[in-house]
Amino acid sequence: MDATSLGIKLDGVSAIFRHARRGDVTAVRDLQLDIHPGEFLTLLGASGCGKTTVLRMIGGFQKPSAGRVFFGSRDVTKQAANRRDVGFVFQNYALFPHLSVFENVAYGLRVKRLPADEIRLRVEDGLQQVGLAGLSDRMISELSGGQQQRVALARAIVIQPRVLLFDEPLSNLDAQLRVQMRSEIRRLQKELKITAVYVTHDQEEAMAISDRIAIMNAGRIDQIGTAEQLYRRPVSPFVATFLGEANLVRCRIVDVAMDLLTLGIADARWSISTHARGLVGAEVEAVVRPEAIRLSEPQRGFPGQVVSSSYLGSKIEYLVRLGDQMLKVVQSDPTFGARFAEGAEVEVTLPHVGVQLLGEAVHQSP
Amino acid sequence: MSIAFHERRRFALPDRVARQGGLLLIWLLLLLFVVYPLAMLLQRAVLDDGGLSLGTLIGALKSSSNLRALRNSLELAGLVGVAGTTIGFVFAFTVERLRLGRTLRWLIDRSTFLPLISPPFTTSIAIVFSFGPRGLITHDLLGLQNVKVYGLASTFAAETLTYFPIAYLALRPMLASISNSLEEASFSLGASRWRVFHTVTLPLAMPGLANAFLLLFGCSLADFATPLILAGSDFPVLPTEAYLQITGMFDLRSGAILSLLLLVPAGLVFLAQEWLVAGRSYTTVTGKASAISSRNSASGIAAGCLLLFCAVTCGVIVYFYALLFYASIVQAFGANHTLTLDHYRIIFSEGLPAIKDTMIIALVGMPLGGLYGIAVGYLVGRGKFVGRKAMELVSMLNYALPGTIVGIAYLVAFNDKPLALTGTATILIACYVFRYSPTGIRTTIALLQQIDRSMEEASASLGAGGYYTFRHVMLPLIMPAFFAGLGVVFIRSMTAISATIFLVSINWTLITVKILENMTEVALGPAAAFSVFVIAVVLVVTELLNRALSYLTAPSLRISRIGT
Numbered sequence: 001m002d003a004t005s006l007g008i009k010l011d012g013v014s015a016i017f018r019h020a021r022r023g024d025v026t027a028v029r030d031l032q033l034d035i036h037p038g039e040f041l042t043l044l045g046a047s048g049c050g051k052t053t054v055l056r057m058i059g060g061f062q063k064p065s066a067g068r069v070f071f072g073s074r075d076v077t078k079q080a081a082n083r084r085d086v087g088f089v090f091q092n093y094a095l096f097p098h099l100s101v102f103e104n105v106a107y108g109l110r111v112k113r114l115p116a117d118e119i120r121l122r123v124e125d126g127l128q129q130v131g132l133a134g135l136s137d138r139m140i141s142e143l144s145g146g147q148q149q150r151v152a153l154a155r156a157i158v159i160q161p162r163v164l165l166f167d168e169p170l171s172n173l174d175a176q177l178r179v180q181m182r183s184e185i186r187r188l189q190k191e192l193k194i195t196a197v198y199v200t201h202d203q204e205e206a207m208a209i210s211d212r213i214a215i216m217n218a219g220r221i222d223q224i225g226t227a228e229q230l231y232r233r234p235v236s237p238f239v240a241t242f243l244g245e246a247n248l249v250r251c252r253i254v255d256v257a258m259d260l261l262t263l264g265i266a267d268a269r270w271s272i273s274t275h276a277r278g279l280v281g282a283e284v285e286a287v288v289r290p291e292a293i294r295l296s297e298p299q300r301g302f303p304g305q306v307v308s309s310s311y312l313g314s315k316i317e318y319l320v321r322l323g324d325q326m327l328k329v330v331q332s333d334p335t336f337g338a339r340f341a342e343g344a345e346v347e348v349t350l351p352h353v354g355v356q357l358l359g360e361a362v363h364q365s366p
Numbered sequence: 367m368s369i370a371f372h373e374r375r376r377f378a379l380p381d382r383v384a385r386q387g388g389l390l391l392i393w394l395l396l397l398l399f400v401v402y403p404l405a406m407l408l409q410r411a412v413l414d415d416g417g418l419s420l421g422t423l424i425g426a427l428k429s430s431s432n433l434r435a436l437r438n439s440l441e442l443a444g445l446v447g448v449a450g451t452t453i454g455f456v457f458a459f460t461v462e463r464l465r466l467g468r469t470l471r472w473l474i475d476r477s478t479f480l481p482l483i484s485p486p487f488t489t490s491i492a493i494v495f496s497f498g499p500r501g502l503i504t505h506d507l508l509g510l511q512n513v514k515v516y517g518l519a520s521t522f523a524a525e526t527l528t529y530f531p532i533a534y535l536a537l538r539p540m541l542a543s544i545s546n547s548l549e550e551a552s553f554s555l556g557a558s559r560w561r562v563f564h565t566v567t568l569p570l571a572m573p574g575l576a577n578a579f580l581l582l583f584g585c586s587l588a589d590f591a592t593p594l595i596l597a598g599s600d601f602p603v604l605p606t607e608a609y610l611q612i613t614g615m616f617d618l619r620s621g622a623i624l625s626l627l628l629l630v631p632a633g634l635v636f637l638a639q640e641w642l643v644a645g646r647s648y649t650t651v652t653g654k655a656s657a658i659s660s661r662n663s664a665s666g667i668a669a670g671c672l673l674l675f676c677a678v679t680c681g682v683i684v685y686f687y688a689l690l691f692y693a694s695i696v697q698a699f700g701a702n703h704t705l706t707l708d709h710y711r712i713i714f715s716e717g718l719p720a721i722k723d724t725m726i727i728a729l730v731g732m733p734l735g736g737l738y739g740i741a742v743g744y745l746v747g748r749g750k751f752v753g754r755k756a757m758e759l760v761s762m763l764n765y766a767l768p769g770t771i772v773g774i775a776y777l778v779a780f781n782d783k784p785l786a787l788t789g790t791a792t793i794l795i796a797c798y799v800f801r802y803s804p805t806g807i808r809t810t811i812a813l814l815q816q817i818d819r820s821m822e823e824a825s826a827s828l829g830a831g832g833y834y835t836f837r838h839v840m841l842p843l844i845m846p847a848f849f850a851g852l853g854v855v856f857i858r859s860m861t862a863i864s865a866t867i868f869l870v871s872i873n874w875t876l877i878t879v880k881i882l883e884n885m886t887e888v889a890l891g892p893a894a895a896f897s898v899f900v901i902a903v904v905l906v907v908t909e910l911l912n913r914a915l916s917y918l919t920a921p922s923l924r925i926s927r928i929g930t
Contacts, residue, residue, distance in 0.1 A: 059827060060826075061826070080826070081826040082827070082828075084827075085829075088823065090820045090823070091820075094818065094820035094821050097843070098842040107825070107838075108828030156827070
């Protein structure tokens, strides 16, 4: 299978929907995307950002208004969905209600006119892989949501497609099942060594399952990279706040030294170690993750005041006023360490490393 | 892999050809059996010896007898619309809002089902039997002499009783879809039951009521059989006048013009319905239909009154059908009440050709109508082609227009070469298929709307082409619509008369036409026997179709939303 893993390339792809009354709506604009062979790539974004449209263009259900789609070196832009050899798992599963579990999974094999023996073997194998062995005679309506999801998965993989596409496949399941299913999907994809594109709006799901994540916003990809790259080096306020929680601290560049940059928040000073460069005096935003901020009894550092505190078991979330800005602060494992009541004066310690600067004046160096 | 690929390629071509061919065939059929006859009818009414002449048309409009018929038709339709909608609403409210036992519901459903599947004269015959000069009630019970049964009152009563079940069936799902929580919210705000009813339930039901009124208005306007028996000469209405012009005076042109007078109100009703359906938004605003509707909507006394009303109405219906059956097994109803099977002997000897013809026409028309219904429904519901809306509209025309118009149009169009079909079985079958398949079309479209597009996409992603997808996914899913289409075409082929009365001949005749002949010859026994026979056949066939439907479709298909 390894040899047949297929890269996917979208070259300047746009999707424009024409509405008689509302005018044209551009769902995807001039998109450039390279998906490596065997990679698990997730398109992550809020609803309406165009991620599903991108997936449907890869699957062949939606014709791009401009641009081209490649599977490997082959241009498939004009190819119909039933010729593309893709497995598609739908948000609503789209299982055929008039067919049994077995016949649902066998559907694609019957289309290919495989011999009955082979169909039986492959369907049983597929059901085995998704943990549904022995349920092949059931009707779809007799299955739970999770089981239906597995049938949809088995149906997509038994045709041995060269690409697997997932359109928010877990959004109809409850939280616990979602976590279980996502690791099964990932396991299957690794076993089959198949290129997979996965659409979701759940950032945790995206981070857990993907090799790389493409964050989409208003029809474009804002940033693409591994979960860690996106979390630690977001290139835009949108990416910073969409993937995990982030404080965008407004500050001013006061001094630039070798690897050290000094920032000013009101009268206070804050030094960070970074490769980024910027002009002295420029206004920038520093991305500071809530868990990177420390609170302590007030001393000489940044003076803050606790506005609210919520106890969440494994952590405490504080909202802290710092000058005219509000900061989210997360303190993990609240059993240990100091606790602060609402209204308490505290000292705020901002991190010196791992701070990403955003702003027009900032020059990110590698 | 590559072998499978080639095989799929080979099937791709016929796929497109089949679709284009099917589309072309259906347009041809629609042009031939819907557009062409109507065009010929218009031409016959407007053209005079080759030249355009509106003189006769204007003359017809000025004629006081024609205007009187138009006025009578509208008056009757208005009365039937109001009364039938009211009764239908009372029934729907009783069934949906009161706590009724299963037996009571079954009784109500069964007795309201009877008028829907009966030949058109049954209520009229029963009314004559009860209230005629020698009627069971007027003569035997009250001892009245020289009672005049014919006229507006009896026509109105017969039509209301025949058509209110249509309103009931239209209003029931409407009331069921009004969310329980809305009424409960009103109760919790301190409103009385009556206040809830007239400030919440009734306003929300308003679009449904308007729709039901239009349905009944249209039915009454188009009704031909009831006025023919009951209206009498003092109360002429348009459909019967047109019929008498053609069969009595052999004046095809005047008949055509009279039927055109009918076209105006019928067209307005059709347009009003389309508008109403398009603009009816609040049934969806009420949110999810709750499984349990409120059963606390009427006080004890009100519930008692409602139940009593329904019981009396159902009682009248059952009494009428019992009377019909009784009349079919006695020597001469009203004179000699000796039990006999003579009438059945007559219908199965002298009447046998009509029975045979009707059965052949119904049985041939049934599958054709079923297929035509899902074919057009699928094209309109899922196809992407220029003129899709036009196809939907044209396919509905023969159904929306009164039967009298359709019948006369067919008579005008198919009387001469090149398409001299009058008197053949073909024209009768075509008339039924194109007039009564729209139910199948509508059901198909409605079902398709419930089937998510991802069904087809899933099939395509698994490598299936358009035809394979249609055959293995869509067709099984729209099976219920096929059976609905079969049922309606069969029932109407057995019972409808308004259009086909113009098209029968010595070679091909119909049971309903025989019933009419019997009525005019005052051979009431055979008429009753024929009616009983038709009802029995229709009951048996619809039961068989229902069995077949539940056998052929998996239980999971009976879920309301397919695909999600």
